[in-house]
Amino acid sequence: MIGTLFEILGSLGMFLFGMKVMSEALQKLSGEKLRAIMRTMTGNRFAGVGSGFLVTCLVQSSSASTVMMVSFVNAGLLTVVEAIGMIMGANLGTTTTFWIVSFLGFKFSLSSIALPIIGVAMPLIFSRKSTLRDTGEFLIGFGILFLGLMFLKDAVPDIRNNPDQVAFIQNFTGRGLLSVLFFFAFGTVLTIVVQSSSAAGAITITAAANGWIDFPTAAAIILGENVGTTITANLAAMGANTNAKRAAFAHFIFNIVGVIWAIIFFVPLTRLTDYLVPGDALNPTAIPFHMAAFHSGFNILNTALLIGFVPLLGKIVTRVIKDRKATSDHVKYENTFLPQTGELNLAEAEEDVQKMNKLTHDLVSGFVELYQSPTEKMGDRVKALKQLEKDSDRMAIETTDYLLRCSAGSVSDASRAKISSMLRVIAELEDMCDRGYRLVLLAERRYRKKRELPAETMNQVRQFGEIVLRFVDFTSTCLKRGVQAADMETAYQLENFIDQFRKNLRKESIARMRTSGDLVKAEMLYIDILNNMEAIGNHSLNILQALRHHD
Incomplete structure (x- = not known):
């Protein structure tokens, strides 16, 4: 049992390291373009959603993109209302990670993908041209990410033929709203602990694919991960100015409001996903796609429902977080323990x-x-x-x-x-x-x-x-x-x-x-x-x- 735990932790560490290398390489390849996008594509809330989506898709880290948005508000380059639109887009952008993991991680042999990618990348990282080196780093990070996912799949026991091993989990399922709230809380804590919604999502997908949890349980955990990921932005805003705190708090309100209505309509939402996504959610190769579709569907619906209330949300956070007398007008540089986004910040x-x-x-x-x-x-x-x-x-x-x-x-x-x-x-x-x-x-x-x-x-x-x-x-x-x-x-x-x-x-x-x-x-x-x-x-x-x- 202890050996399995360390294998899981090691696999997760490899996954996170690959994600870090890939994200930093993407930032180096497109950092100036991303900064330009954030400066120019915020004319209205819809453009903000689009730019937030694009930035997060390119960076492949909602934590990095939301911290960057908070820092832009801190620097006075974005208003709170503009940042709220971009944060909505970032929530949509982070769902692409679920689709990548589901499609590549559970549709193909990971070793047949990861090792050739790393092999192609090795000569590139020795190039004198910085663009080629950064591309090589991105490919290596991509390969390591999927190697970590492969090891994670192998480390988590497949217990479909041994259901007795998950009897303790079954004690928390089948209890209606209480079960949903319990696994929602679990997903929130998991994301806070690993400080990455992508890593938390990979753990959830792997556990579901190996039979540890069923689709409704995984869906409740995904809702918790959407709330847990807001903690990163709020930590980033702790040492920043008032407007940055408001932007981070708006991120939390947006996600928590979405989770509230999603829990109320949890059964219809999961059934709708089952109906729209091909394959049986009980099938280990199909459940990752159900989870990715649920994650995307939730964020699309939440954005569609709340995008009209962006100005109101801005007023709410302004009223809750009062203006404080500033000691100086310059940007505060704090929170060195947060995701490193220096390329963008x-x-x-x-x-x-x-x-x-x-x-x-x-x-x-x-x-x-x-x-x-x-x-x-x-x-x-x-x-x-x-x-x-x-x-x-x-x-x-x-x-x-x-x-x-x-x-x-x-x-x-x-x-x-x-x-x-x-x-x-x-x-x-x-x-x-x-x-x-x-x-x-x-x-x-x-x-x-x-x-x-x-x-x-x-x-x-x-x-x-x-x-x-x-x-x-x-x-x-x-x-x-x-x-x-x-x-x-x-x-x-x-x-x-x-x-x-x-x-x-x-x-x-x-x-x-x-x-x-x-x-x-x-x-x-x-x-x-x-x-x-x-x-x-x-x-x-x-x-x-x-x-x-x-x-």
Whole structure:
């Protein structure tokens, strides 16, 4: 008995490892495309369902896709309502795993499928071309997954000819609603324990095919697995912002509402499945297809029934999970124990990079405001701008740490190059924010020390600030859409114009110092301002060069 248990655990471990390798390879092959899908295919709830379905089919992991959706909400790239539609689609997408396991796992000889696939994949993983290597990894993961399923089938005893061995299970069957609730709870706990609805489904299909459970029992367990899989998204949202928590909670509500009506109509639903699916559910080769059809049918019906209530569901989760006063506006990176989806979650870091660039804009514009319009409350304004500089430092540290963790995982060569580029961009942005805050301190010192300058310098500083802000805004645009060749020409023109502007103003300042020794300290402060503003332009150019090199 103990030996059989370890065989089952080992087989399950191989299945999960194959699923992990396959999912990560798929993410590397299509990560950028999946991120684009999630950004563009959420215009309405129906498009959201379609994109959620497509992403989950490609990734073959509802846990990975729902965690990714929660992270996109956390980063502000998706609204709660958009995420709800995508989560509905993810529930549909995860049913494809049941069909793959049922069709390939119980229709063909697994060894005749798995070993040739691994054999074909081996030469590919040694290729210099990243696409071929990733394809090889996907095929190897696919092969290992089915080897694990084969071992799982062999490890679970076929007891159709020895029904006495399942007498303890029969004690919980045949009791109507109580039996359904018991096995529903079992499926929920099983999915929470293995942290994979695909693995839980494979265990359920194997147990049913070997006679341990009948179709109605398996159907009740499947309903429990649909609820258990929501735990992953809710764990992902624990350290995230309010909207991410709402999206994860909406996932739970959607599935639990579906389970409630499915349990109420459990007998008609299972009978309808029996009627529509060919073959006898008592046949070990037919029951996996009955289970896959039940899983798909439940999720299709649940989506069809509730898709019209997506806005209402959004209002409910908003009312239940109240807004909290945010300590900062940046993305929180938590939950390193959750499914690794760094290939897809780079969008979180991209969002913080854009926010850091906005901080630079706010600091420079705040400096210009202080320089030209000093007030009695300058101390409060300086304090607020200092907080922006602290935010940039914290965001730089946390985003850098997050990107390093992503790069340490399984990511494509293209994403690894992108991470390297983003790390350089973050360093440049942090320096830009530091320069912006230095300008704020220089403006404060000018009034505190009463450094008087000619009136024309006020207009010059304003003009210089507008030019620098134009470059910062241009950098922000390029961060969002990428850098083209024409953008670099514009960037060099802006940087040269800033350099020349600073040289001209510096010459004028030196000339004034020669004619009036009383202005030396004020002019030195003025030159310091010019140097810091030019440095921000240099950092902006460095950012665009880093982005262009990556592209």
